[in-house]
Amino acid sequence: MLKVLALTLLVSAVLAYPTYKPLIPNGFSVPNPCQQGIWQGVGHLAHLGAGPLNPFGEAFRNNGFKWDRTLCMMDSDNDGRTNGEELGDAACRWSETNPARLTAASGHPGICEPVGSAKCAGSNFRC
Numbered sequence: 001m002l003k004v005l006a007l008t009l010l011v012s013a014v015l016a017y018p019t020y021k022p023l024i025p026n027g028f029s030v031p032n033p034c035q036q037g038i039w040q041g042v043g044h045l046a047h048l049g050a051g052p053l054n055p056f057g058e059a060f061r062n063n064g065f066k067w068d069r070t071l072c073m074m075d076s077d078n079d080g081r082t083n084g085e086e087l088g089d090a091a092c093r094w095s096e097t098n099p100a101r102l103t104a105a106s107g108h109p110g111i112c113e114p115v116g117s118a119k120c121a122g123s124n125f126r127c
């Protein structure tokens with residue numbers, strides 16, 4: 001039992017968010033829609049990461065953990081803005097090797113904003 005728990009914790013640590021942040025535009029500076037500051041675990045429902053994925057995290061995983069035009073053009077959280085618009089890559093041109101065309105991230109791609117608004121009523125997320 002302890003071995004299973006230890007393995008689970010190890011896998012959780014290996015899959016933690018810092019691995020993926022450099023793979024998306026502005027991955028280190030996604031604004032927290034619940035309070036001031038940065039959402040550290042961009043693909044997770046918990047702002048510090050780990051635990052269940054948010055819709056963007058699921059889409060990122062389903063896209064093979066890569067940022068491309070397909071993921072960029074999605075509106076994972078159904079708030080009316082594409083992932084690229086929210087992450088500062090509205091034209092979907094950013095890549096790890098071409099990071100120069102970004103503007104600041106202006107929203108969270110996995111959390112419908114504004115949280116609690118009528119358009120986000122279908123979202124299960126609450127701050």
Ligand SMILES: [Ca+2]
Pocket residue numbers: 075076077078079080081082083086108109
């Ligand atoms: Ca969106």
